[in-house]
Amino acid sequence: MANARALDKRRKSIRNIRKITRTMELIATARYKKSMDRAHAATAYTNQITKIVSRLAAAGLDVKHPLLEKREVTEHARVLVLSSNRGLCGGYNGNILRTAVPAIRQLRETVEDCPVDVSGKRGLNGLKFRRIKTADAYLNFEDQPAFAEVEKIADKYLSMYITGELDRLDVVYTRFISTSRQQAIVETLLPLGSLDMDSEEEEQSGVNAEYEFLPSAESILEEVVPTSFKVRLFKCFLDAAVSEQVARMIAMKGATENAGDMIKQLSMTYNRARQSQITGEIMEIIGGVEALEG
Amino acid sequence: MSIRCVVVTPERTEFDREADSVVLPMYDGELGVLNGRAPFIGRLGFGTLRLQTAAGPERYFIDGGFAQVEKDVVNVVTSRAVPVDLLDSEEAQASLEKAFEMPSVTPEQAELKETAIRRARGQLRASR
Known part of the structure; x- marks a missing residue:
């Protein structure tokens, strides 16, 4: 039987760890709610953009833009990997890297020039460990990515794409499907392909209002396409942030529960050890008394 | 109304x-x-x-x-x-100067530069 005192010590330290993981779970829950609210707030914007696009299409405008068309030869590709800055979030970063690494390898087979950009320390270290060189690293994104920050990155990619330094941009991120389901996926953001957003709602206002386009429908289209790229990239960041918090919440919940189970087990062993210690002592005393009598 | x-x-x-x-x-x-x-x-x-x-x-x-x-x-x-009221006119001036220094060798670059200048000018005007 193990030493009762050592067992007690261990039980105490597990109790302390449980306190920490429970607190982390609570923090992650609060952050998750906050980032979820932000993701909801962003839909107001995407809905408006979708509306404008549908109005443009309704006006009979041919939706054509250099950002929408696939280039014949892809010479310069780029991959952006969105991971988290902190660990202790279960399989979140592992899933991202497991999706990103084969995607990068596959792309590099066909395209020679293919730098990799990373957001988040965990992804940076993970790729370094897998011997994949990274170009740019963004470490400034926490649980609430700011649009101004994302816009800077988007502007950089856009200008690279327009000037011909970039033909394809893939983003690896965790898509938030529901609280119980997040999926690491690879999405090609440039060329955009189509202007459809995921939150497409066919709204039939009934009124077929005749819209004026100022200065012209073409000019508006010219602006809509880059904007929708920026919004999509922003949505990737938002999704990644929400998914990270969910993953952390679940991981910490599991840790707290496991700590509880462990404490139960240890308590049992501890009680048994204590009892057998006491029994041993009593036996010794009885033995001593009998020796004196004899 | x-x-x-x-x-x-x-x-x-x-x-x-x-x-x-x-x-x-x-x-x-x-x-x-x-x-x-x-x-x-x-x-x-x-x-x-x-x-x-x-x-x-x-x-x-x-x-x-x-x-x-x-x-x-x-x-x-x-x-x-x-x-x-929250705009900083010095910051706007700085971004205008930065926009002026952008390269404009190809037509695409020139277009990007022009947009940056217009944006900085708008910001400067609004901040005054």
Whole structure:
């Protein structure tokens, strides 16, 4: 039987760890709610953009833009990997890297020039460990990515794409499907392909209002396409942030529960050890008394 | 009679309020909207959005985007809307100087540069 005192010590330290993981779970829950609210707030914007696009299409405008068309030869590709800055979030970063690494390898087979950009320390270290060189690293994104920050990155990619330094941009991120389901996926953001957003709602206002386009429908289209790229990239960041918090919440919940189970087990062993210690002592005393009598 | 002005940015709905008149900074000049304006969709430039409300005039810097007017509701979709008082004119001056130094060898680069200059100028004008 193990030493009762050592067992007690261990039980105490597990109790302390449980306190920490429970607190982390609570923090992650609060952050998750906050980032979820932000993701909801962003839909107001995407809905408006979708509306404008549908109005443009309704006006009979041919939706054509250099950002929408696939280039014949892809010479310069780029991959952006969105991971988290902190660990202790279960399989979140592992899933991202497991999706990103084969995607990068596959792309590099066909395209020679293919730098990799990373957001988040965990992804940076993970790729370094897998011997994949990274170009740019963004470490400034926490649980609430700011649009101004994302816009800077988007502007950089856009200008690279327009000037011909970039033909394809893939983003690896965790898509938030529901609280119980997040999926690491690879999405090609440039060329955009189509202007459809995921939150497409066919709204039939009934009124077929005749819209004026100022200065012209073409000019508006010219602006809509880059904007929708920026919004999509922003949505990737938002999704990644929400998914990270969910993953952390679940991981910490599991840790707290496991700590509880462990404490139960240890308590049992501890009680048994204590009892057998006491029994041993009593036996010794009885033995001593009998020796004196004899 | 008043019109509703809704300003939406990707991060949140900046504000949603009633106004007597709205002046939009369009791509090619300012455009005033009063009650009963015919519906339109327009491209915004970099400039000041002016509202005439019951509480007094309000001014915001708008960073490009779109405006949609329908049934006395003005929807402004922009990446940034900042009250003019919060703008820093020195910062705007610095970004203008930075924009001037951008390369313009190819037509694409020239276009990017022009946009950067227009944006910085709009910001500078709004901050004064």
